[in-house]
Amino acid sequence: MKFNITFSISILAALIGASKSLQLNVTAISARDGSSTFECWQVGHPFTRLGAPGRVDAMLGGVSTVSYGVRPANHDAGVHNAPGNQWVAVIGLAYFTLPGDNTTGAYVSSGKSSVIFAADTAEVSRTGHRTQYPGDTETIVLHIPTHDGKVPEHSVLHMGPCGFNDLAGIREFGQEVMSTIPEQAKVEAQDGTMFPFRLW
Ligand SMILES: *[C@@H]1O[C@H](CO)[C@@H](O)[C@H](O)[C@H]1NC(C)=O
Numbered sequence: 001m002k003f004n005i006t007f008s009i010s011i012l013a014a015l016i017g018a019s020k021s022l023q024l025n026v027t028a029i030s031a032r033d034g035s036s037t038f039e040c041w042q043v044g045h046p047f048t049r050l051g052a053p054g055r056v057d058a059m060l061g062g063v064s065t066v067s068y069g070v071r072p073a074n075h076d077a078g079v080h081n082a083p084g085n086q087w088v089a090v091i092g093l094a095y096f097t098l099p100g101d102n103t104t105g106a107y108v109s110s111g112k113s114s115v116i117f118a119a120d121t122a123e124v125s126r127t128g129h130r131t132q133y134p135g136d137t138e139t140i141v142l143h144i145p146t147h148d149g150k151v152p153e154h155s156v157l158h159m160g161p162c163g164f165n166d167l168a169g170i171r172e173f174g175q176e177v178m179s180t181i182p183e184q185a186k187v188e189a190q191d192g193t194m195f196p197f198r199l200w
């Protein structure tokens, strides 16, 4: 018993310690030398534990409005600039590419990496980016401009979209917390396909 209590406390301490410095990484569509780029940014305030067990939250800063967009299945929205500096949440599937650069692309779908930041406005990028919605069903897109129209403070982890390793902290938190919360608070896992879309 004593061992169990000590063990739980040390896991909790480890979680609190780890979440203090853990920061969100998001794929950004940014620009360099007048051309749009993909970059992996570390943004926002570090994740903190505010509420019930099994939750960490990160503050991302002020925003102005939010719009709810519906995009049809198998739709090519073409090449465009970001209309302003904004967060974009993809609920469904979007595929972003850069005109004239066939070496990179970013699939963004519901889940851990569904939020990106779009910053390739016409002031900084001549090229823009292309957005396609290759899903077999409609995709919902939330556009959330920053309150001051500026790019939030960030550090650039690397060029190119965020990858598997850039989500390590989120995966680890999920796994660690499952071992500390009571059995009845868990949701039973469901088997079955998780992908309502076809990958090209
Ligand atoms: C990518 O673009 C280069 C240069 O335009 C071209 O030579 C190459 O064949 C292209 N590759 C693919 C896979 O389309």
Ligand SMILES: *[C@@H]1O[C@H](CO)[C@@H](O)[C@H](O)[C@H]1NC(C)=O
Pocket: 022, 023, 024, 025, 042, 157, 165, 166, 167, 168, 169, 170, 171
């Ligand atoms: C962000 O990226 C760094 C470096 O790749 C990683 O250590 C960290 O866990 C990531 N953060 C999250 C929340 O996954």
